[in-house]
């Protein structure tokens with residue numbers, strides 16, 4: 058006997074830094090019957106996930122798979138496989154998630170050189186080149202879409218530098234994959250990992266990752282074994298690509314179904330159309346926030362379409378507004394992390410959550426709550442956003 062009630066969460070409108078809402082097709086897939094993780098009917102689904110991930114990452118890399126675990130598993134796997142004790146690693150640091158890269162690299166015994174930029178700005182490629190000229194660097198790591206600042210970092214430029222100086226490039230595309238262009242082969246990224254629950258709108262708990270042949274060679278030639286059995290890409294390769302496949306772990310079967318459906322929907326919409334949708338709707342959101350008299354946080358030339366950061370006006374209580382948004386209006390947005398805690402809000406428009414109705418809804422909710430806080434709202438935010446969308450010729 059138990060008094061504990063069944064799980065029955067209220068369906069929130071998720072406009073934070075992730076997770077995003079899931080489309081009904083993905084929700085339905087999660088309830089499909091479980092199969093054994095070596096059942097040929099299930100491994101056929103894995104093969105399709107691999108093929109679709111290749112299209113979404115825009116890569117021909119054979120090892121393009123999903124790891125058990127969230128985006129952090131992708132980050133952990135990228136460093137744990139490529140980095141050996143004593144390796145020199147450059148980390149481009151301008152936000153919270155690059156701080157986690159630093160922590161992981163240090164735990165692996167790497168010698169880390171930080172190339173820092175102020176939160177809200179991009180890491181200048183020249184600053185990275187400055188280090189590359191005087192140091193032998195094994196790898197450069199960069200967060201493409203920094204969810205703590207709303208900045209899109211210049212991956213293409215940094216990649217050219219990395220390879221000119223013989224360094225590998227690790228890219229975190231957790232907050233961008235499926236909503237912002239991440240052309241892995243065109244940008245020549247050696248290891249790129251994404252997130253399932255952000256712009257792909259799949260359930261959290263699986264991490265897409267792709268590794269090119271050059272990086273795989275480096276991993277195979279390590280002096281010491283990959284220190285994590287669970288995230289060893291050479292073992293995962295035998296599970297995904299082996300003939301026969303070699304058991305490594307029990308795949309999170311329902312999550313793989315969910316990811317499969319989410320990827321299918323991305324390709325049905327078309328990657329280009331999806332990227333354009335994220336760009337258009339974030340522009341509408343920005344227009345609405347500016348019409349409210351609010352100031353945006355990220356460098357206007359490098360704004361990340363999937364996540365918009367806005368400064369909280371003086372005299373407005375961050376926690377009170379976000380609590381009212383959640384409890385009264387059922388909308389989740391993100392607060393600031395680290396040095397910008399209490400100073401900015403983070404509004405995500407990711408995947409299925411990135412819709413016209415959600416843009417208009419969050420703007421009108423914020424207008425109402427800011428007014429309640431005593432902030433003089435000019436009004437017209439919803440109309441300003443709608444005007445951007447009307448001018449774009451479609452919804």
Ligand SMILES: *Cc1c(COP(=O)(O)O)cnc(C)c1O
Pocket residue numbers: 074075127128129130132154200202203204229230231232252261262
């Ligand atoms: C969300 C996020 C992560 C971590 O993903 P989890 O699924 O929470 O483990 C890593 N990097 C970036 C840029 C993110 O936005």
